[in-house]
Amino acid sequence: MLATAAGILAVSGIAGGLAALLVLAERIIRNYGECEILINGERTLTAQGGQSLLETLSQQKIFIPSACGGRGTCAYCKLKVLDGGGPLLPTEEPYLDAAERAAGVRLSCQVKVRGPLRIEIPEHLFRVREFAATCASIRDLTHDIKEFRFALRDPARIEYTPGQYLQLFTPSYDGNEEVYRAYSMSSDPADREHVELVIRLVPGGICTTWCFEHLQEGDHVTFNGPYGDFRLSKTEAPMIFVAGGSGMAPIKCILHQMQNEGIAREATYFFGANRADELFYLDEMAAFEKALPGFRFVPVVAHPEAGGAWQGETGLVTDAARRNLPDLAGHEGYLCGSPGLIQAAVRVLTDLGMPEDKIYYDTFG
Amino acid sequence: MNPEAGILQPLVVMFSAAFTGNILLAKFLGMCPFLAVSRQVKTALGLGWAVVFVLTGTSVLNWLIYWKVLVPLNLEFLRFIMFIIMIAAFVQFVEMVLERYSPVLYQKLGIFLPLITVNCAILGGSLFMVIRRYTLLNAVAFGFGSGIGWMLAILAMAGIREKLAEERIPRGLRGPGITLIIVGLMALAFIGFTGVLGG
Numbered sequence: 001m002l003a004t005a006a007g008i009l010a011v012s013g014i015a016g017g018l019a020a021l022l023v024l025a026e027r028i029i030r031n032y033g034e035c036e037i038l039i040n041g042e043r044t045l046t047a048q049g050g051q052s053l054l055e056t057l058s059q060q061k062i063f064i065p066s067a068c069g070g071r072g073t074c075a076y077c078k079l080k081v082l083d084g085g086g087p088l089l090p091t092e093e094p095y096l097d098a099a100e101r102a103a104g105v106r107l108s109c110q111v112k113v114r115g116p117l118r119i120e121i122p123e124h125l126f127r128v129r130e131f132a133a134t135c136a137s138i139r140d141l142t143h144d145i146k147e148f149r150f151a152l153r154d155p156a157r158i159e160y161t162p163g164q165y166l167q168l169f170t171p172s173y174d175g176n177e178e179v180y181r182a183y184s185m186s187s188d189p190a191d192r193e194h195v196e197l198v199i200r201l202v203p204g205g206i207c208t209t210w211c212f213e214h215l216q217e218g219d220h221v222t223f224n225g226p227y228g229d230f231r232l233s234k235t236e237a238p239m240i241f242v243a244g245g246s247g248m249a250p251i252k253c254i255l256h257q258m259q260n261e262g263i264a265r266e267a268t269y270f271f272g273a274n275r276a277d278e279l280f281y282l283d284e285m286a287a288f289e290k291a292l293p294g295f296r297f298v299p300v301v302a303h304p305e306a307g308g309a310w311q312g313e314t315g316l317v318t319d320a321a322r323r324n325l326p327d328l329a330g331h332e333g334y335l336c337g338s339p340g341l342i343q344a345a346v347r348v349l350t351d352l353g354m355p356e357d358k359i360y361y362d363t364f365g
Numbered sequence: 366m367n368p369e370a371g372i373l374q375p376l377v378v379m380f381s382a383a384f385t386g387n388i389l390l391a392k393f394l395g396m397c398p399f400l401a402v403s404r405q406v407k408t409a410l411g412l413g414w415a416v417v418f419v420l421t422g423t424s425v426l427n428w429l430i431y432w433k434v435l436v437p438l439n440l441e442f443l444r445f446i447m448f449i450i451m452i453a454a455f456v457q458f459v460e461m462v463l464e465r466y467s468p469v470l471y472q473k474l475g476i477f478l479p480l481i482t483v484n485c486a487i488l489g490g491s492l493f494m495v496i497r498r499y500t501l502l503n504a505v506a507f508g509f510g511s512g513i514g515w516m517l518a519i520l521a522m523a524g525i526r527e528k529l530a531e532e533r534i535p536r537g538l539r540g541p542g543i544t545l546i547i548v549g550l551m552a553l554a555f556i557g558f559t560g561v562l563g564g
Contacts, residue, residue: 003439010440014430014447018454022461029461089472112468 037117049115053079053108062121063128063224065167069179070109077108083118085111129155130224131166135217136194141280142273144201145246147186148211149194150221157192158225160185162257163232163250165362166195166225170207173214181207182227184336184362186249188256200246230336230362232257237332237358238266238294240325242345244273244317247337248281250362254334255288255295266294268325272317272341274302276310298324318344328354335361375506378499382510384558388486389518390551395486399519400544402477404530409523412477413516417509419459419481420490423452424508427491428501448491456482486515521551 032049037056039045047056054070054077057063068074075095082104088096092107133150141147152158160166167180187196202208215221232254241251251269258265273279278301285297300320304310313320318341333349335342342361350356388394395416402412427448435441460478463471471478481487490511494504525547534543 006438007440007443010434010438011443011446011450014434015450018450022454022457025458025461029465087469089469091472114465 032114035113035115035117037113037119040120040123041118047113049113051113053081053085053106053111053113053117053119055109056113057108057121061130062125063130063167064108064121064125065182065227066109066180067167067182068109069177072107072110075107078105079108080104080120081106081108081111081117082120084114084116085119086114125227127159128224128227129158130222131155131158133195133221133223135215135219135221138215138217141198142278145198145278145280146201146212147196147198148215149187149196150223152193152195153220158195159192160189160226161231162189162253163230163362164226164228165230165250166197166223166227168197168207168211169222169224170210173210176206176210179206180224181205183246184228184230184250184253185226186252188260189253190256190260198246198249198252228362230334230360232263232334233332233360235332236265237330239268240321240328240331240333240349240354241267241269241271242317242321242333242335242337242341242349243269243271244337244341245278247335247341247362250336251334252281252284255292258295259288259291264292264294267292268296268298270298270300270317270321270324272300272302272320272337276301276304276308316344317341318348321345322348322352325352328352331358333359333361335359375502378503379506379510379513382507383514383517384555386511387514387518387555388489388511389515390548390555392489393552394489395484395515398477398480398484399515399522399548400541403519403522403544404526406520406523406527408477409519410516411473411475412481413512413519415474415477415481416484416486416515417512419452419456419478420487420512420515421505421508422459423448423455423487424490424494424504425501426451426455428494428499428504431491431495444492444495445488448488452487452491453482486511518551518555522547 030050034046035049037045037047045060047060052070054064054066064079065076066074067076072091078095078100080103085104085106088101088106089110092110095107096105131152132154133152135148136151137149139147139149163184165182165184167182170179170181172178183197183199185195186198187194199208199211201212230250243251248271257263258267269285271279279299282299289295289297298313298320300313300315300317301310302314302316304314313324328349331354333345333354335345337345346356346359346361349359382388386392389396389399398412403409430447430451431441431444435444435447456478460471463474463478490508494507499507522544526544529543538546
């Protein structure tokens with residue numbers, strides 16, 4: 001009896017002592033205190049150390065683009081860390097080339113705030129805000145693509161360049177982690193009080209599953225943005241748009257812009273789908289063709305149903321582009337779709353004489 | 366083991382732990398990480414250092430716990446659970462210190478450090494040192510030597526496997542098959558050391 005009690009006491013005493021020591025060590029070792037972060041040499045913010053630079057900045061309402069949620073796999077959160085970032089970590093090495101390393105570029109999700117930091121943030125990221133919005137409508141576009149319309153609450157207006165994207169916050173559901181996912185705006189940029197997103201259901205995707213199965217009209221959502229450099233150039237060059245599936249979004253937004261601003265550039269838009277019933281926004285595209293004299297919409301169906309009513313282009317969207325386009329020297333290309341589509345489209349456009357630096361794309365798919 | 370042997374004895378203990386009594390190739394402890402993480406010399410080296418460090422550290426701490434707490438209280442039978450708790454706490458502490466003061470090493474060791482908590486070579490080391498009634502100094506030497514021995518073994522294995530990766534191996538032997546055969550051959554080679562120090 002005595003031995004049992006002594007045994008229990010000894011084990012719990014030592015285990016408890018060790019636990020207490022660990023808690024104490026955690027308090028002392030993991031306490032980095034208040035850290036000052038000097039941004040662009042002009043503003044200083046003070047934050048509790050110990051978290052990643054990305055998290056710390058987002059708590060201070062400075063939003064750095066990040067699609068992977070800080071796991072160090074998307075490499076969107078690159079920032080220049082001039083002082084105090086510590087040595088380059090093995091997790092960052094694959095994403096930084098020699099020039100970036102020399103300039104002090106780091107992945108802000110991997111850099112931990114441990115002391116005073118001196119960093120540089122591109123000016124346009126300060127325009128990024130967090131928005132609270134209400135889901136105003138959800139509309140089926142195809143069997144796996146929906147259009148989501150959000151009415152902004154706070155702030156009530158958004159300004160963005162057509163072609164840019166925002167990051168939609170997905171709350172935790174069914175035991176999933178919270179994530180942010182990037183989607184391009186598809187709506188008319190003149191309407192500053194609403195944004196529309198075109199989202200395709202990705203089987204097993206955390207955010208798209210949430211949008212399709214949990215999000216209801218009237219629900220509150222948050223997102224931050226705008227981000228991205230995908231936009232119409234300021235030239236008069238004729239343009240080729242190539243998109244597939246939800247890649248429609250930024251192109252549609254740019255078409256709205258052309259209509260609003262009376263941009264009369266020549267433009268041909270190749271839009272690919274697997275089957276004829278997977279095409280969408282056909283009425284909107286017809287309206288753009290009427291409003292924009294230089295604009296032509298070419299829907300392409302890869303696998304039209306046998307005996308179906310499809311009369312238009314068939315095959316891969318890139319092959320249709322190759323069949324229809326003359327020499328493309330002097331043209332500009334704007335692509336949005338899956339990485340495979342982008343790769344194939346770049347190959348076709350460069351084959352037809354388009355210089356590679358005149359091809360702009362977003363690979364969000 | 367008598368304490369009068371002076372400075373020589375810890376050295377003998379260390380060398381015999383590293384070679385003749387190699388914890389991996391003679392005692393076959395710590396096999397799972399040995400087989401799983403021996404594809405590349407670089408990662409094997411990282412894991413090797415982590416084992417050396419933790420094995421040395423926990424040998425000292427467990428020696429103190431055993432001889433200064435459990436033996437006086439007649440609670441030797443609790444050594445398994447105490448050793449495990451000690452090892453877990455030590456690994457967690459080391460992780461915290463590394464994260465703060467050596468982020469690069471912390472990232473390099475990555476998942477290996479927490480994995481070491483359940484590496485049976487570590488627990489085995491502590492249990493051997495108790496069974497053999499080592500002095501504190503010998504226990505340190507034994508822990509360090511065992512760690513070095515484990516590291517040497519996994520490094521040698523990783524070197525061999527890097528070479529093997531480009532060889533044509535019969536289909537049925539690929540992966541674990543050929544690896545286990547190599548472990549056996551290596552164990553035979555290490556037994557050759559017995560004569561060196563045992564004589």
